[in-house]
Amino acid sequence: MSAEKRFTKKTGLLGYSQEEIDAAGRKLPSFDFSTSSQHLGKPILVELGLIEPSPYQTSELSEEKIAELVENLRHNQLSSPIVVRRRADGALEIIAGRHRWEAYRRLGRSEIEASLRDLTDDEAERLVFFDNLLAPSLTDYQKYLGFSQRKRSKGFTNDQLAQEAGVNPSVISKLMSFEGLPESVHTVLKEHSSAVGSSLAPALVEHAVINPSLAIKAIHHIVAGELTQKAALDWLKAGGEEKPLFSVETHRATIRSGKKKYAEMSLRQKRMIINLVDENEATVVYAAIEKLLQELGEARR
Incomplete structure (x- = not known):
């Protein structure tokens, strides 16, 4: 990707020099979104070390999901860029794609493709929260x-x-x-x-x-x-017993696409959990399951 814009310690974003960064007294240069809006939303290459976690995330990273992404991204390209914003203190904060970001870190990659968004603190919090709120696995x-x-x-x-x-x-x-x-x-x-x-x-x-x-x-x-x-x-x-009242049988299955793991699912009583390797597949699978359940519901009327 020779023509992409890069956000690095040496150049900053869009050609800022290190001298300009140092003169500003900040880790990253100031960036005028009002005059450079044409770059917003377009993928740029960003050094992993310049990206910081979002304080608005309320759930922990999934080690299982990271491990699956590491294996996937070891052999395949990133399917979609992560989303970051420029904070008032000059740091880049991750808004979406933190599992992909962590997978790149563990793979020893130096840069990741990111989409830059101009967001206030309130907008960032809303995006992080409501993006997660819609995740079926939450x-x-x-x-x-x-x-x-x-x-x-x-x-x-x-x-x-x-x-x-x-x-x-x-x-x-x-x-x-x-x-x-x-x-x-x-x-x-x-x-x-x-x-x-x-x-x-x-x-x-x-x-x-x-x-x-x-x-x-x-x-x-x-x-x-x-x-x-x-x-x-x-x-x-009942105040607790020395031993549980009964055991619950759990059924588990691993779904593969060729030699690669596609998903894992488990069933315990009336509760089913599905974990997908690729987070981009979640909405597709959710829609398919919703359609199937609607058809089953209609058939049992």
Whole structure:
């Protein structure tokens, strides 16, 4: 890619010299978006070391997803550029594509193709959060973390959050019920965010406030596949038992495209989880599953 614009420590963006950068007293040169808007949204090559994580991300990086991307990008080109913005302090902040960015880092690459966006702090927070909110793989607890951050930063009420997100206020009310959990339980859920859904959260709060350690044990039983969420709640109501009430069988399958892994799926009771190797496939698969479920629903009327 000989003709692309590059954003590097030596030249900055669009031909700025190191002397100009040093004179500005910043890591990167000032960039006038108003006079150079023709470059916004167009891919440029950016040094990986100049990109910083977004403070608006509420979910942890998936090691499994990174490993799959590393293997994919070791042999294939980046299918779409990551998205970054220029912050007021001069740093470049990643808005979308952080797993691809981390995969490039682990591969020892020096540059990555990025699309530069002109965004305020509020616009960046909204994009990061609502982009994630639409991801089918996002758990209820991860959605809660995003809404909670948005609530704090804007001082919104639950109704205002619902209005901004365009969802029913009852959805926000259920998600925000996680707020009442003790910090020790939040710590565990941040590591195992899929263990508890918003439907269980209000009842979990009730018992976790009284006995946080027992609530944490219940979560670990769910994670281990020893209890369903409903059974874990019954276990909590009974004051806990030495052994789980029953085991839940989990079915797992790996889907391949030729020799490459395409997706992994698991089924436990009524809950199905699908993890795709390529995040760009998510919307395609989601639409296909939605269509299939609609057809099955119609056939069973």
